[in-house]
Amino acid sequence: MKDKILMKGNEALAEAAIRGGCRYYFGYPITPQNEVPAYMSKRLPEVGGVFIQAESETASINMVYGACASGARAMTSSSSPGISLMQEGISYIAGSEVPAVIINVMRGGPGLGNISPSQADYLQSVKGGGHGDYNVIIFAPSTVQELADYAYDSFDVAFKYRNPVMILADGVLGQISEGVILPEFKEIKDAPEWALGKGKERNIIRSLFLNPEDRLTTHNIHLQEKYRRIEKEIQYFEEYKCEDAEYLIVAYGTTSRICKSAIDNMRNNGIKIGLFRPISLWPFPYAKLKENAASKETLFVVEMAYNQLEQDVRIGVEGAAPIERLNKLGGSVFNEEEIIDFISNSITLKGNKYVG
Amino acid sequence: MSDKKYLYKKTAVLTDKSSHYCPGCSHGLVHKMLAEIIEEFGIQKKTIFVAPVGCAVLLYDYIDCDTLEAAHGRAPASATGIKRSNPDNVVIAYQGDGDLLAIGMAETIHAANRGENITVIFINNAIYGMTGGQMAPTTLVGQKTLTTPLGRNPSNEGYPIGACELLNTLTAPYFIERCKVNSSKTAIYTKKVLKKAITNQMNNKGYSFVEILSNCNTNWGMTPLDANKWIDENVEKIFPVKNFRDGDAK
Amino acid sequence: MRKNVVVINKERCKSCSLCIPECSRGIIKISPEINKMGYHPIYIEDMSKCIGCTLCAIICPDSVIEVYREED
Numbered sequence: 001m002k003d004k005i006l007m008k009g010n011e012a013l014a015e016a017a018i019r020g021g022c023r024y025y026f027g028y029p030i031t032p033q034n035e036v037p038a039y040m041s042k043r044l045p046e047v048g049g050v051f052i053q054a055e056s057e058t059a060s061i062n063m064v065y066g067a068c069a070s071g072a073r074a075m076t077s078s079s080s081p082g083i084s085l086m087q088e089g090i091s092y093i094a095g096s097e098v099p100a101v102i103i104n105v106m107r108g109g110p111g112l113g114n115i116s117p118s119q120a121d122y123l124q125s126v127k128g129g130g131h132g133d134y135n136v137i138i139f140a141p142s143t144v145q146e147l148a149d150y151a152y153d154s155f156d157v158a159f160k161y162r163n164p165v166m167i168l169a170d171g172v173l174g175q176i177s178e179g180v181i182l183p184e185f186k187e188i189k190d191a192p193e194w195a196l197g198k199g200k201e202r203n204i205i206r207s208l209f210l211n212p213e214d215r216l217t218t219h220n221i222h223l224q225e226k227y228r229r230i231e232k233e234i235q236y237f238e239e240y241k242c243e244d245a246e247y248l249i250v251a252y253g254t255t256s257r258i259c260k261s262a263i264d265n266m267r268n269n270g271i272k273i274g275l276f277r278p279i280s281l282w283p284f285p286y287a288k289l290k291e292n293a294a295s296k297e298t299l300f301v302v303e304m305a306y307n308q309l310e311q312d313v314r315i316g317v318e319g320a321a322p323i324e325r326l327n328k329l330g331g332s333v334f335n336e337e338e339i340i341d342f343i344s345n346s347i348t349l350k351g352n353k354y355v356g
Numbered sequence: 357m358s359d360k361k362y363l364y365k366k367t368a369v370l371t372d373k374s375s376h377y378c379p380g381c382s383h384g385l386v387h388k389m390l391a392e393i394i395e396e397f398g399i400q401k402k403t404i405f406v407a408p409v410g411c412a413v414l415l416y417d418y419i420d421c422d423t424l425e426a427a428h429g430r431a432p433a434s435a436t437g438i439k440r441s442n443p444d445n446v447v448i449a450y451q452g453d454g455d456l457l458a459i460g461m462a463e464t465i466h467a468a469n470r471g472e473n474i475t476v477i478f479i480n481n482a483i484y485g486m487t488g489g490q491m492a493p494t495t496l497v498g499q500k501t502l503t504t505p506l507g508r509n510p511s512n513e514g515y516p517i518g519a520c521e522l523l524n525t526l527t528a529p530y531f532i533e534r535c536k537v538n539s540s541k542t543a544i545y546t547k548k549v550l551k552k553a554i555t556n557q558m559n560n561k562g563y564s565f566v567e568i569l570s571n572c573n574t575n576w577g578m579t580p581l582d583a584n585k586w587i588d589e590n591v592e593k594i595f596p597v598k599n600f601r602d603g604d605a606k
Numbered sequence: 607m608r609k610n611v612v613v614i615n616k617e618r619c620k621s622c623s624l625c626i627p628e629c630s631r632g633i634i635k636i637s638p639e640i641n642k643m644g645y646h647p648i649y650i651e652d653m654s655k656c657i658g659c660t661l662c663a664i665i666c667p668d669s670v671i672e673v674y675r676e677e678d
Contacts, residue, residue, distance in 0.1 A: 024441055026433075050440045054433065055466040062430035062463070066406070066437025069424050070445075074437060092427050196404050196422045196438060197445045204416045206425040363610070364663035364673040375668060379645070380622030384667025540628050540661040580622040 004179040009144045009169065010035035012180050013103060014043065016148035017075055021155050021188035022101070023049035024074035026063035028056055028082060031115040032171040033105035036077040057082035061089030061102070068093070068100040069205040071195030073155045073188060077103035079171075080121050081112065084129065090164055091130030095207030097194075097223075099158030102136075102166045103151070105174040108331020116331035117171030119253060122308035125168050126282040133220055135227050137165045137234065138281040140252040144178035146279075152183045159190060161230055168281060170304065172254040172333060227283075235288065236279035241267065242292050245274030247347065248321075250289065250313050251302040252278050255334055259302055262339040271347065278312075286316035293317045300343055304328045369395045371420050376411075380580020382570030383412055383479060385537050389547045390448070390477070391419050393554055403446045404438055406431040410452035411486045412479065429460025432467035435474045446557055449476045453492035454484050457517050464519070471528030471562045475553045478519055478565065481572035482591060489575030493517045496594055501575070520567050520600045530562035530603035534595060536569040538584035552604075561603055569595060607678040610658035612650050612671060619647035619670045625662035631655040634662060 007015070014025075014036050025040040037053060044051040054060040060076045067074035078086065083104045093100045106121050108114040121129075125138050137157060141147040150167050158165040193199050209216035240260055242248065251259045256277045266273050276292045278285050293299055299321050301310040306327050313323060326342050328334050369391035377383045394400050403421045407413055409428035416423035426434045431449040439447040449467075456464050456478050467474065483501055484490040490503040494516050498507040508516075520534045531553055535546040546568060553564035569591050571583035578586060619641065625648060626634045633656060637649045648670075650656065656673075663671040 024437070026437065052436065052440070052470070055462045058430065059433040059463050059466065062427055062433035063437035063440075065427075065430075066424060066434030067441040068437075069434075070404070070438050070442045072437075072441035074441065088427055089430070092425075096425070196424060197402070197442050199422075202420060203422045204425070205423070206416070208413060208425055210414075359677045360674050361677075362672065362674045363658050364660040364671070366669040366672060370669060374618050374643070377667065379620035379667075380624050381667060384669075385665070388667065388669055540665045543664055580624055581627065584624070 002181045004181050006177050007144060007180050008035055008175065008177045009147050010105065010174040011039045012144050012148040012182070013151040013167070013169070014039040015182060016151040017101065017154070018043055018047060018049070019183050019185045020152035021073040021186050022075050023047065024067045024072050025049070025076065026052045026054045026060045026067070026074065027076045027078065028054050028060050030057075030079045030082045032107055032117070032174050033077050033079050033103065035174070036103065057085040058089065061086035061093070064100050064102070065089055065093050065098060068098045069096065069196050071190050071192045071198050073190065075101035075103065077105065079105045079107045080109050080118070083121060083124065087130035090136060091132055091134060092207055093164045094134035094136060095132060096205045097162040098164070098205060099155070099162050100164045101154045101158055102164060104166060104168050106168065106170045114331040115171065117254060117333055118304050118331045119170055119255060120305035120308060121168065122281065122303070122305055123311070125166055126284065126312065134223060135282055137161070137163055137230065138168050139165070139236070140168045140279055140281050141173065142253050142256050142277065144173065144176065145180045147173055148180050148182060159192070161226060162194070163226070163230070168253070170254050231283040234280050234283050235285045237285040237288050238277040238279060239292060240275040240277060242274035242276060245272050246297050247271065247273040247300065247343070248292060248296045249273065249275045249300045249302055250278070250309065251275065252281065252309065255302055255304055258334045258336055259339060262336045262343070265336065265340055266343065271344070273343070284312045284316065289313065289316035290318060290320060293321045296321045298346065299323045300326055300346070302326045302334065302339060304333065367392045367395045369400050369420050371418055373417050375418050376414065378574045380571065380573050380583065381411070382481065382537050382568065385543060386477065386479060386568055386570070387415060387418050389543065389550055393547065393551050394421065397554065399446050402444065403448065404442070406435045406438065406447065406449040408451040408455040410455055412450055412452065413486070415450060429455050429458070430463055431455060431460065432463040432472070432474070432476060436467055436470070436472050439472060439474050443473070446554060447474045448554070449474060450479070451476065452479050452485065453481065453494045457493035457519055465522070465526070468523045468529045468563050468565065469526050471530070473557055473560055473562055475557050475564045476566070477550070478567040479570045480519065480567050480595065481570040482516070483572045483575045485572045485575055494595070496590060516594055518595055520565065523565055524600045528563060529565060529601060531556050531564040532600040533602070534567040534569065534597050534600070536587055536592065536597055538569070538571065538587045556603070567595075569597065609676045610656040610673065611653060611676060612656055612662065612673050614648060614650070615670045616647040617641050617643070618668050619645060620668060621645040621647065622667065624665045624667070625671065628661040628665050630659065631657060
């Protein structure tokens with residue numbers, strides 16, 4: 001029986017990443033994820049790894065690019081403004097098909113914003129904040145355990161598809177301490193044939209295809225074929241009390257946990273409501289969402305952002321049910337009461353039999 | 357029966373491709389010297405280049421080694437990532453003016469400051485070649501470029517930056533030298549310097565930096581021969597050719 | 607009998623002329639021919655004068671020149 005220990009989210013993800021094979025971390029301080037580089041600086045030397053506090057987030061992502069291009073399990077972490085700085089590097093990593101792991105512990109924006117939790121980097125993450133046609137595999141955990149589990153698995157996923165993987169957390173998740181069972185140390189033997197210094201033939205890691213013969217078009221088609229394959233193979237979600245639900249909340253991350261409490265409360269008052277929680281934000285589980293949305297009176301999209309998750313919900317639902325939004329803007333976290341009030345009022349206003 | 361002995365042969369580490377570089381461009385010469393050194397040292401399989409954004413973005417079309425295409429200015433950071441995770445490989449970052457001293461200034465200084473065990477080659481041709489001849493951090497005062505049509509004016513554009521001088525203020529770098537390749541004599545000497553810079557890495561000595569005064573005859577609006585003379589008469593006066601630091605000499 | 611031979615890859619020469627002043631014998635000239643790239647390649651006017659110093663080959667940015675020596 002493995003021990004459950006109390007760990008802060010940022011530290012749990014770092015430890016789990018190391019157990020998942022991470023031996024290289026390049027990052028820059030930014031609140032609310034500073035515990036990640038701090039933990040890495042202590043722990044990586046203990047396992048024979050390398051920690052560098054880079055000169056900027058821009059340098060960090062490019063160090064990751066170099067290390068991962070040579071087959072190493074390297075990662076970086078940052079928060080919203082720092083992730084903005086990394087967008088160019090992420091585009092290069094995706095275009096060159098280099099596996100990499102990036103953690104975004106979201107804070108309020110835009111600009112310098114604040115240091116409180118937010119979910120306003122959803123579009124930046126899933127629609128591609130950098131230039132060009134590419135996708136990053138995005139996982140959105142909601143508990144410290146999930147954060148650790150996805151950090152642990154992210155390298156395998158990245159290497160399987162030769163694609164960047166991002167874990168989209170928020171400031172709450174990074175900062176709270178919860179009981180977590182840490183996974184076992186993985187034995188890593190990466191020496192991929194395509195990597196710098198690893199192949200029998202010469203390897204060039206590139207995203208530039210200037211000549212008509214090189215065919216940037218062909219390369220992009222190849223990338224898209226890979227993304228279609230990933231979309232078939234990765235569809236992670238949770239259905240919470242959806243079976244008999246008449247109303248559905250769609251939320252992810254910390255917000256989804258608060259919604260679960262709100263749902264339990266509303267159910268006690270007779271409202272049949274459930275939660276559809278996407279966990280892979282790209283690929284987004286559109287099909288399952290639509291299936292769940294089909295019979296519902298109303299969908300409530302609850303997010304710490306404005307019309308970001310909602311856009312993907314609209315794409316998935318395809319008009320099968322009306323959608324309402326409940327937003328928290330500017331780095332601010334929901335409380336259970338306001339979710340209950342909003343949904344109950346909405347239901348009442350629609351002349352439904354329930355009293356809010 | 358005659359006995360044929362080659363006095364000079366094209367190195368096998370260069371590919372068969374005809375380069376896109378302008379006639380007389382120093383890139384071709386430096387690529388060739390690096391390739392020759394790699395052949396002489398027998399390190400073709402071990403060497404990993406980090407290519408810049410600039411005319412030499414396609415250096416992997418000419419030098420037959422594993423190469424990473426870095427983002428503009430980020431070569432030292434990517435080289436750091438490669439070298440730290442593959443200490444047995446020989447990692448060479450090859451960069452131009454904008455890459456090294458403009459957009460990549462932070463990465464340049466910090467990789468040097470950490471004393472990363474890499475070799476950084478800086479092609480200083482006092483201009484931005486690939487994009488059509490704009491001012492570079494190394495453009496001389498009074499030099500006319502696409503974005504300084506009346507000549508570089510210090511009150512608007514500041515003064516040229518000396519990379520060797522800048523890096524020489526840091527404690528960590530092991531080797532810093534500025535060279536030129538505008539004649540066979542200077543090319544032969546520069547090849548010795550490049551050999552040293554690579555040998556240092558193979559002996560785990562630390563960070564080696566070689567700045568090479570080069571010509572961009574097309575964007576300078578000169579013939580290759582005149583451009584090489586310009587280096588002697590003008591460029592070298594601002595950027596002295598000398599060794600700034602040699603850890604072996606201690 | 608020693609003979610130095612300069613082999614020029616005419617199709618690769620870009621006519622940059624950097625080799626010309628390197629030759630102490632002054633035997634490198636620009637040809638009136640035009641190669642496939644549209645340049646006038648160099649040629650050796652009098653091979654018998656070549657001393658095999660290889661300075662022309664050393665300075666060539668395009669590895670157009672190879673030099674060998676034949677002893678009979």
